[in-house]
Structures are given as structure tokens and as C-alpha cells.
Amino acid sequence: MSRGAGGASMAGPVVDKGADFANYFCTYAFLYHQKEMLSDSVRMDAYHASIFKNTKHFKNKIVLDVGTGSGILAIWAAQAGAKKVYAVEATKMAEHARQLAAGNGVQDIVEVIEGSIEDVELPEMVDVIISEWMGYFLIRESMFDSVIKARDRWLKPTGVMYPSHARMWVAPIRSGLGKAKLQDYENVMVDWDSFIQDTNDYYGVNMSVLTKPFQEEQKKYYLQTALWNNLHPSQIIGAPFIAKEFDCLTASLKDAASVHSSFQVELWEGQLKLSGFAGWFDVQFKGRAEDPADQIIELTTSPSAEKSTHWGQQVFLLQPPLDYECGNIIEGQLDITRAKDNHRLMDLKFTHRLIRSRDANGVLAPFTCSDFYLE
Amino acid sequence: MSRGAGGASMAGPVVDKGADFANYFCTYAFLYHQKEMLSDSVRMDAYHASIFKNTKHFKNKIVLDVGTGSGILAIWAAQAGAKKVYAVEATKMAEHARQLAAGNGVQDIVEVIEGSIEDVELPEMVDVIISEWMGYFLIRESMFDSVIKARDRWLKPTGVMYPSHARMWVAPIRSGLGKAKLQDYENVMVDWDSFIQDTNDYYGVNMSVLTKPFQEEQKKYYLQTALWNNLHPSQIIGAPFIAKEFDCLTASLKDAASVHSSFQVELWEGQLKLSGFAGWFDVQFKGRAEDPADQIIELTTSPSAEKSTHWGQQVFLLQPPLDYECGNIIEGQLDITRAKDNHRLMDLKFTHRLIRSRDANGVLAPFTCSDFYLE
Numbered sequence A, B: 001m002s003r004g005a006g007g008a009s010m011a012g013p014v015v016d017k018g019a020d021f022a023n024y025f026c027t028y029a030f031l032y033h034q035k036e037m038l039s040d041s042v043r044m045d046a047y048h049a050s051i052f053k054n055t056k057h058f059k060n061k062i063v064l065d066v067g068t069g070s071g072i073l074a075i076w077a078a079q080a081g082a083k084k085v086y087a088v089e090a091t092k093m094a095e096h097a098r099q100l101a102a103g104n105g106v107q108d109i110v111e112v113i114e115g116s117i118e119d120v121e122l123p124e125m126v127d128v129i130i131s132e133w134m135g136y137f138l139i140r141e142s143m144f145d146s147v148i149k150a151r152d153r154w155l156k157p158t159g160v161m162y163p164s165h166a167r168m169w170v171a172p173i174r175s176g177l178g179k180a181k182l183q184d185y186e187n188v189m190v191d192w193d194s195f196i197q198d199t200n201d202y203y204g205v206n207m208s209v210l211t212k213p214f215q216e217e218q219k220k221y222y223l224q225t226a227l228w229n230n231l232h233p234s235q236i237i238g239a240p241f242i243a244k245e246f247d248c249l250t251a252s253l254k255d256a257a258s259v260h261s262s263f264q265v266e267l268w269e270g271q272l273k274l275s276g277f278a279g280w281f282d283v284q285f286k287g288r289a290e291d292p293a294d295q296i297i298e299l300t301t302s303p304s305a306e307k308s309t310h311w312g313q314q315v316f317l318l319q320p321p322l323d324y325e326c327g328n329i330i331e332g333q334l335d336i337t338r339a340k341d342n343h344r345l346m347d348l349k350f351t352h353r354l355i356r357s358r359d360a361n362g363v364l365a366p367f368t369c370s371d372f373y374l375e
């Protein structure tokens, strides 16, 4: 609904800027939301270490911070010795970033520019692009697109990307959430039935032609929308696999636009209920092959008993869950494409089957398709 | 932020259609939300009675339903004998309205048109405009604008508006919500202080320049945003007054754009704590002076012990509440204008003072201004 009229380009459908601001950018204009990110110590520790353990990449360098938000990364870059930091931010948060830079005495180094990175003009090419662009399951928000465009336009041929690499991870999991969601869905449908009855009895209108579309709408909402969750590592029931890897120096817009990954995972012993899949990401700060980091830093959002992040994991629940035996294999394919009416959201399709016997002499089960929405 | 570039017209700032769809219309595209309205029996009973107790206004008439949603009002109009009903709906819900009309055998009478009422062309003028356009405190959503434009363009000179009249009510109230909200606000600020400390200690950045803007942001969120509530009548502590009345047949866009109302209300005995104000509305279906309704129907959203609506009341809480004595008078002025960056939301200002003595010989207290946001 929010898509602008017009044809499709390489980078996907034409984006209605007004709708994009209303849907996407508006949350970032709140300090409350910036604070949430600034309070994520896993995130903060990783970016902080990536800069201060590798000051050689910043000392006397020209830096671009794509989406500076509160300005935190730009200020760190300045503190690490940058000659100049261009800090670009699309929202009114830019004003606060400017205040914060001044409040920390780096107003002569950090130049805050309010505008979309796609639209702004910089006076020079840069040595480093730093950005915290990662959304849920890495690619939600599609902000990596903006970083790629910034790189192609403003990074010197010898330049370095912070972070330099990114990976999407997926693992089969068990979870109690599916049962609760199914119950919610069923309750809503029971309520719908009495609504149909009442509307007919009291108001003389038969609404039953809407039952199917209502069912689909609610199914999507309760059963097919990815859930935010901080999983415990014990909920993982098979080896996580990498669904996609990005080298941030070379990834193209086309690379970022979709994921097609096949998998074959042996299920571990002891659980016997496959509830679905979880997705998360990690990024690495390795510098550049010719100019590697002194110390490689990694930021991971994987399930952890000690350290959770504001990203958590995204959970995709199969209905019903699958019973399995130790050593069974879940195999299939994950396809992720952008939502038709909002390029910052994703449609996911898990095509999967459980191979129940180690030697696959018998007839294999057919594949099942499960559709999900990363909203 | 979501405002389109360009100048201001009589009807307010130029509206970015993409943003308006993303912000406003999108919720109406969900059956779940339509069902919420269809399950509001106060609303349903009033519209149902307005039509079926006054079938003379519908029998063999040409009807326009502005914002038909699920199509319910259009179908009723057809059942009441309309010759033709144009049912205009901006969202994809139009498709469901079409199915529902067919499912109830009135597909030859009800013609569903998907589009903004501002943009569609009808083949003829109409005898009746029916619409359920009322938002929180009547004017939130500014959908009355669309009804006014439809009236000026499509209603015959002898035509009738359903509803025909609308009123905004305000009353002084007591409420326990203010204390809870103040506590929430204070907790967030305490948390902010330790955030400032931690960010300085661990990450070497002093965030204290952001304290004031953060405080303002949170104050707006916790203390100045109108609250949805279903009040008990006993929470009203002085006679409700009418802040604005609309004759739907003659009201102009300018009339709908703002409210300026002065008030003087004697506070009733027994409560002694003025927490703030509540706002609600009612509408009447009276027909037209030359062609009055056979039976006048009223839909009210006032506080009631028995019947609540999905609109509830909007509550505006003074911080701190005012102590008063029986017979004290609260006087002042209410000014409502549209929010600068979203024409469907409102900014409210209560300018008020408590007159503590019946004979006003002494010096009167100065006026206090309390700003609120209807979001």
C-alpha cells in the first residue's frame, strides 16, 4: 500500500519517501529508541573495541558514519584520532548528534549532516565507512542498501568498511511459543464465529463471506509473523548454519536483496520436538585484506545464556511442530525476498522435510512449504 | 516529518499521500480493526436505528457512504430501500465490502468504489451522505474534512447528512492515572541518570547535553499525551460543557480545523481533587430542517456505567492535580489545533485557573497553560 507508483529498478521497487519516513525513520527520531541501542552493551562493546583496538584505521583518517543517530560512533572515531568525520543522519536526531559532538569537544572533527545518505554531497572521498546498519536477522530494514550506495560513492579504493563482514545464521529450535500462539489464533477464530452469529441476529447482515479472509489475516499475524525472542542456547537442536555471508567491501545491492540457502542439519539428541527455526546474525571487524585489523572484533547476536542483545533472535514456528528421532535430518531451503509493499520488510519461505532414517533407501517425505513474514 | 514539501492551503498543510497511507489508512485495511468497530454495539445500534427508524430518507434514494470500510452502512442503506448506494473506501477493504454486499444480495444496489473520496468521480449527485467518520474526541483523524468535501461536491441541495450534527464535550474529572504516569516518567528519568553515568564511565562519552531533550520527549510521552480511558460517570466532578458543535450540513473545513472554547465550571462536592479533563463526543441523526427525521437518534460516547464504546474518552491530566473546595470554579479556555507534522493529530492547550472563592473580591490566581497531544 505504501509503495509509490512507477516501475522497478535494480534496487527494487520505487520507494515512496513520505511513506518510508512514516514507516521507518520516525522511530529513530526518538531519543528513547537511540538510548535502547546505546544501552545494548554487546553492541556497544563490540563497536567500541573495533575502533579503539584498531586506532590505526582512524588516526588522521577521513571517516563517514552512515546513520549516525545520536552520533556515538562518529564521536568515538574522533576520539580515536580521526582528522574528519562526516556523520550523516536522515532524521531530526542529527540535531542531537551535533549537540553531543559539541558537548564532548569534537565539534571541529565531527560534521553532522542531516539528510539521507543517498542524497547528501560530501566534499571528499573517505578512508573508512563505519555504520551500525543491522536490523533483525541482519537484513530487516534494508539499511545495508544505503551503506552499499555510500561505499560505491564515497569510499576511496583503499578504504576500509566497519564492519567488514556480516553473516546470517539459522538453526532448528524447540520453543514453547508455538503452542501459545496457536491458542491465541484459535481464540480469535472462536470469537469471530460468535461475531458472525451476532451480526446476523442483531443487524441482519451475514458476514460469513469474510471468514476466510479474516482467517488468513489472523493466521499471518499469529502464526506466520516472525517472533522476537531471546533464546536460551539449549533451545537449539541442531548445528546452526550460515544462510548468507556478506563481504561489506564487495557486496552488491543485488546480493543484499535476497537469500537463497539450502541446508541439511542433523538433529541432536534429547529434545524430539522440532518447533521451527531461529535466525540471527554476526558481524566482524577485520579491516581490509591489504590493511587488516590489528585485532579482529566480532559482534554476535546468537542465543547466549549470559549476553542478550536488543536484536534477540527471530523465531519462525512450524505449525504443527515436527516429531523427530535422534539423528534425523532436517533438510530444505530458505528463500528470503523483500515484501512487495515495503522494501524494508521480508517474506521468508522455508521448504523443508524431515529425513527420518539415516540410510535413505526408503521413500523420502515430500517437502513442505512454510511462509513467514519478517515485519 | 511526514509532511510533504509545499505551501499551506485553507485546508491546512499539503499532505504527503504516501505518509498518510502509511500512518493512517493502513490500520483500516485489516479486518481485525473493522471488526472492532463492528463489535461496538453502541455505535452499531445507533447507526442501525438511524437508518431503520428513518427509512423514508433511504427508500428509493441515492446514497453515498463515505469510507464504507466493511460496507456495513451501505448494505443497511440498501436493505432500507435505497435505489443506489455508492460506497467509497480508500483501502483494500473495498474488496471485502464488495464481497459482503454480494454475500447479502445487494450487489446491484451497492457499488463499491476503491479510492479516496477526494479523488473519485460519481455519475450523479446524491440524496443522502452517510458516514462514520468520528475519531477519538470526534476530530482526531480529521476524516470530517473528507465528509465536508464529499458534501460540497456530491450532495443535492435538498440532501440529508447522516449524522446531521456533532458535538465535542469536555468535563473536569478525577482520575488515578496521573499518579501512575508520573511514576512511570520518574522511573524513566532515574534510569536515564544511570545511563548517563554508565556511558561516561564505560564508553567515554558524556551524554548529559541530551538530558533536557530526553526529558521533554518523555514528558510529552508520559504526561502530555491524551490517554484513552473508559471513565466511570462518578469521575466527572463538574458539569460537562460543549467545546464545539457542528452542523454537518453547513460546517466548513475551517470550522473543522480548530477549536477555541472558553469555559467556567463549578466543581461538585465530595471529590476535592481535580486531576484534569476528559473529552468525548456525541452525534445526532436529525435529518434536515425541511425534512426532519421521523425519530431522532443519538450516538454518545460519554462516560457511562453500562455502555462503553471503542472510542472511550480522551483524558488530559494536569500535573500536579489541583486541590479544590466545593463550589470552586475552574475557568479557562481550550484551544485545539492540528499537529504541525500530521494533520490527522491534534495539539491541545488548556489555559485554566481555579477560582477558590465564590465572591471574587480578592486577587485571582494567574492562568496556567497545560499542553497536550492527541496522538
Ligand SMILES: Nc1ncnc2c1ncn2[C@@H]1O[C@H](CSCC[C@H](N)C(=O)O)[C@@H](O)[C@H]1O
Binding pocket: A025, A028, A029, A037, A038, A066, A067, A068, A069, A070, A071, A072, A073, A088, A089, A090, A091, A093, A115, A116, A117, A118, A131, A132, A133, A143, A146
Ligand atoms: N539512508 C539513510 N541515510 C541517513 N541515515 C539513515 C539512513 N538509513 C538509516 N539511517 C539512520 O541510521 C541510524 C541507524 S541506528 C544506529 C545509530 C548510531 N550509529 C549508533 O550506532 O548508535 C538511525 O538513526 C537511522 O535514522
Ligand SMILES: Nc1ncnc2c1ncn2[C@@H]1O[C@H](CSCC[C@H](N)C(=O)O)[C@@H](O)[C@H]1O
Binding pocket: B025, B028, B029, B037, B038, B066, B067, B068, B069, B070, B071, B072, B073, B088, B089, B090, B091, B093, B115, B116, B117, B118, B131, B132, B133, B143, B146
Ligand atoms: N478520504 C477517504 N476516502 C475514502 N475512504 C476513507 C477516507 N478517509 C477514511 N476512509 C475510510 O473510512 C473508514 C472509516 S471507519 C468506518 C467504516 C464503516 N463505514 C463502518 O461504519 O463500519 C475506514 O475504512 C477508512 O479507510
